[in-house]
Every structure is written in structure tokens, then in C-alpha cells.
Amino acid sequence: MAIIFLFLLMLFCPTAGLTQVDPQLIEAAKKEGEFVLYSSANTEEARNLVEGFRKVYPFVNASFYRSGDYALMTRMQTEARAGRHAWDVADMTTYTGYWLAKEGFFAKYSVPERKFIREGHLDDQTYWTSSLSNVNVVVYNTKLVSKENAPKRYEDLLDPKWTGKMAMEKYAYEWFANVLHVMGEERGKAFMKKLGEQKISYRGGRTLNTELLAAGEFSLGIALYLHRARDMKNKGAPIDWLMLEPAVANLHPAGLSGKAAHPNAGKLFISYLLSQPVQEGFARNGQLPARKDAGAGLKDILRGVEPYPSRPKLAERLNENMELFKKLLQVP
Numbered sequence: 001m002a003i004i005f006l007f008l009l010m011l012f013c014p015t016a017g018l019t020q021v022d023p024q025l026i027e028a029a030k031k032e033g034e035f036v037l038y039s040s041a042n043t044e045e046a047r048n049l050v051e052g053f054r055k056v057y058p059f060v061n062a063s064f065y066r067s068g069d070y071a072l073m074t075r076m077q078t079e080a081r082a083g084r085h086a087w088d089v090a091d092m093t094t095y096t097g098y099w100l101a102k103e104g105f106f107a108k109y110s111v112p113e114r115k116f117i118r119e120g121h122l123d124d125q126t127y128w129t130s131s132l133s134n135v136n137v138v139v140y141n142t143k144l145v146s147k148e149n150a151p152k153r154y155e156d157l158l159d160p161k162w163t164g165k166m167a168m169e170k171y172a173y174e175w176f177a178n179v180l181h182v183m184g185e186e187r188g189k190a191f192m193k194k195l196g197e198q199k200i201s202y203r204g205g206r207t208l209n210t211e212l213l214a215a216g217e218f219s220l221g222i223a224l225y226l227h228r229a230r231d232m233k234n235k236g237a238p239i240d241w242l243m244l245e246p247a248v249a250n251l252h253p254a255g256l257s258g259k260a261a262h263p264n265a266g267k268l269f270i271s272y273l274l275s276q277p278v279q280e281g282f283a284r285n286g287q288l289p290a291r292k293d294a295g296a297g298l299k300d301i302l303r304g305v306e307p308y309p310s311r312p313k314l315a316e317r318l319n320e321n322m323e324l325f326k327k328l329l330q331v332p
Contacts, residue, residue, distance in 0.1 A: 021271055022112075028264035030059045035265035037064040040072050040092040041252075042207065053272050060265050068204075069096040070171070076105060085259035088266035091131060091273070095174055097253030098315040101127040106255035109267060113274035113291070120309035121251060121290045131273045133249035133288040135226040135307045136175045137241040139210060144219045147240070154179070154244050157222070158194050165219040167209050170202040170331060172223035177314040177321045178248040189328060196329040214239050223248075227286030230301065243305035249288055251310050 029035075035053075039046040046066045054062050065087070067075065073096045079086055090100065100106060106127040114122060114129055121130035138157075140150050144165075151157055157166070169175075180188035201218060203209055206225045213221040214237035229241045254273055256266045272278060276294055283295030288307055314321070325331065 021268065025264055025268060025271075026057070029057065029262070029268045032262040032265045033059065033061060035060050035062040035089075035262050035269055036087045037062070037269065038072055038076065038087040038090040038092075039064055039066050040069045040096070041066065049273070049278070052278070053269055056272060057265075057268060060268070062265075062269070069093050072096065073100060076100065077103075080105070080259075085257060085261060088257050088260040088262045089254060089269050090257065091252055091254035093134075093174060094130075094251040094253065094310040094312050095315040095318055097128055097251070097255065098312045099318070101125075101253070101255060105258060107258040107260070107263070109256045109270070111267065111270050111274060113271055116291045116293055117274070118290055118292050118309075123253070123312070128253035128255035129270070129274065130251040130290045131254050132279075132282045132290055133251050133307065133309060135243075135288060135302070136172070136223045136248045136250065137226045137229060138244050139213055139221040139224045139229045139239050139241045141213055141216055141219055142238045142240055143216065150240075150242055151220070151244065152242075154191065157220070158191075158198065162198060162220060164199040166198060166222060167201045167203065167213060167218040167220070168222040168329070169206050169209055169224060170204040173318065173322050173325055174250050174310050174314075175223040175248045176325045176329075177317065178308065178310050179246060180321075180324075181311060181314060182246045182308065189324075192324075192328040200329065202329075202331050210239070226301070230286040243303050245305060246308035247302075247305050249307035249309050251312070253312075 037046065037050060043066050046064045050062045050064045054060065069092045072092055076087070076090065101123060108126045110126045111129055117129060121133065123129070138151065183191060207228055209221050210224050210228045210232055212218065214232055226241055229239055233239050254270055256263060256270065260266050274290065276291065279289035279291040279294035282289045283298050286301055288298065289295045
């Protein structure tokens with residue numbers, strides 16, 4: 001698995017491929033001696049990133065707290081109201097990152113690696129930089145669906161043969177808003193309403209949904225992550241994925257706390273997160289790295305489809321889109 005390869009790379013060659021970091025920043029981080037990451041990545045990914053960072057910078061006692069996006073944002077807001085500022089860097093998906101920046105949680109920080117970052121993965125105010133993006137795909141069980149009969153476009157999901165045979169991520173608000181944006185309001189709403197009549201099964205957690213799909217509980221899974229499907233397929237699960245367009249890619253903004261207790265260690269971690277070896281590790285894991293000079297091997301995984309980076313400003317209509325998502329798709 002790519003994340004394990006990354007960990008081994010950092011273990012045996014801790015400075016391989018890293019951008020030259022300002023020695024003064026390293027010294028300042030050394031004096032701080034600690035660092036706390038809040039992340040919505042899964043526990044294994046967050047742990048390996050922090051452990052890899054500690055291998056490169058062993059003088060920083062790095063730790064992390066992991067939770068889902070919206071639960072994590074709520075925790076941060078609650079802590080802030082209580083005057084507690086426990087984290088130095090937060091990384092989560094587009095909408096929560098956008099709102100935290102808007103509410104003043106992030107400090108401006110133009111990390112030197114920003115010059116390598118893809119268009120659409122940067123906040124132009126320098127409050128955050130996306131470390132990667134996770135591509136939403138349709139996943140199918142190869143024992144239940146042949147490649148020839150699999151849907152080729154979103155409208156194919158409306159075929160009556162899929163009624164009662166599909167599952168979807170229960171909190172796919174970002175995918176929903178971006179597909180509406182691309183399709184256009186009128187066409188998009190009409191499509192989502194018809195899709196909601198297909199008796200879809202909803203559960204929270206893309207990993208859980210993909211596992212249930214692999215177990216044969218459903219034929220198709222909508223708005224699931226490419227890297228999860230790829231990992232399970234490589235481990236022998238009878239699944240494959242479809243790159244239907246727009247293949248919405250959820251960003252993963254990383255921002256430095258405006259109240260960071262260890263700001264220099266936080267800056268050092270963001271540089272590490274955007275370094276080429278870490279970015280290449282994301283690519284091998286099936287995630288879209290933020291760096292333009294990383295991920296040459298992604299072409300086969302993406303199957304010729306250009307991912308569509310999530311539009312952060314769509315978060316302005318988050319509450320409206322959440323209600324629309326539930327209503328049109330008949331989410332319980």
C-alpha cells in the first residue's frame with residue numbers, strides 16, 4: 001500500500017526528495033518541540049503522516065486527533081468558544097476547510113511549496129493549500145455487474161434495472177453541489193429527483209459503503225472514493241470503478257491555526273505534507289496529489305478522465321444544498 005511505502009521511505013531515507021526548508025524555521029520548530037494535527041483523513045493515513053513527519057523531524061513531538069469533517073469542525077468551534085486552541089494544523093475536505101477559513105480559524109501562510117500546486121487547489125488569500133483531492137467515482141460489484149452493462153454516464157443510473165440496487169454516501173453534499181453546478185440548476189435538480197426515486201440505500205462512510213458493495217449487498221455505489229475502491233480491488237475485492245463525468249474531486253485544504261501554540265512546527269508540517277515524496281505517496285494510493293510535478297502514474301488509474309476539482313465557493317450554499325440533497329435524493 002502506498003502509504004506504507006511512504007512510511008518506509010521516510011524511515012530509511014528521511015530527507016529524500018524534500019524541498020530545502022529554511023534552517024531558521026527548523027530551529028524555531030525545534031524550540032517549540034511539539035505539534036498537533038486535526039485531520040479528517042482516516043486514522044491509518046493520519047497516523048502514518050504524523051509518524052513520517054516525526055522520522056524527518058524527530059525533535060518535534062507530533063500527535064494528531066482524527067474525526068469526520070463536520071464533527072471535527074464542530075469540535076474546533078466548541079473549543080474556540082471555550083478559549084481552547086489545541087491544534088496547530090487542520091486538514092479536512094473542501095467545505096469545512098472553506099468555512100473554517102471564512103470564520104477566521106486559519107492564519108495566512110504562503111508556504112514555499114505553493115509554486116508547485118495545481119490550479120484549483122489553492123486559496124488565493126493564502127489561508128489554506130490543498131494537500132490532495134479524493135475523486136468521487138461510481139463503484140460496481142463485478143460479480144453482479146459486467147463491464148459491458150455498467151453505466152457510462154450519470155443518466156444511466158436512472159435505468160429501472162438499478163432500482164433498489166444502489167448505495168450512496170449519506171453525506172455526499174460536496175459531490176451533489178458540484179454535479180448540480182456542472183449540469184446546471186434546472187437539469188441537475190431534475191436528474192437528482194429522478195435518481196432519488198431509485199430507492200437508494202444510504203449509509204455514512206465511504207469505506208463502509210465500499211465494503212458492503214464488495215460483500216454483494218448492492219450492485220452499484222455512488223459518490224465513493226477512487227482510492228478506497230482501488231485499495232480494496234488490489235486486495236482481491238470483486239469491485240471496479242467508473243469515472244463518470246464530472247468526476248468531482250474533493251479537495252483537502254490544510255491550514256495553519258491563527259491561534260497555533262506551535263506555529264513554526266505547524267509550518268514545517270505543511271511543507272512536509274506538500275513535499276514531493278509525500279505527494280507521490282498520495283498518487284500511488286490513488287489520490288490526486290496537489291503538486292503538478294507529482295503523480296505521473298495516475299493516468300491509468302484515472303482512465304483518461306480529467307478530475308473536476310471541487311469549487312470551494314459552493315460552500316456558501318452549504319445549508320441550502322444539504323437540505324436539497326436530502327429532499328431530492330430522499331435521504332432518511
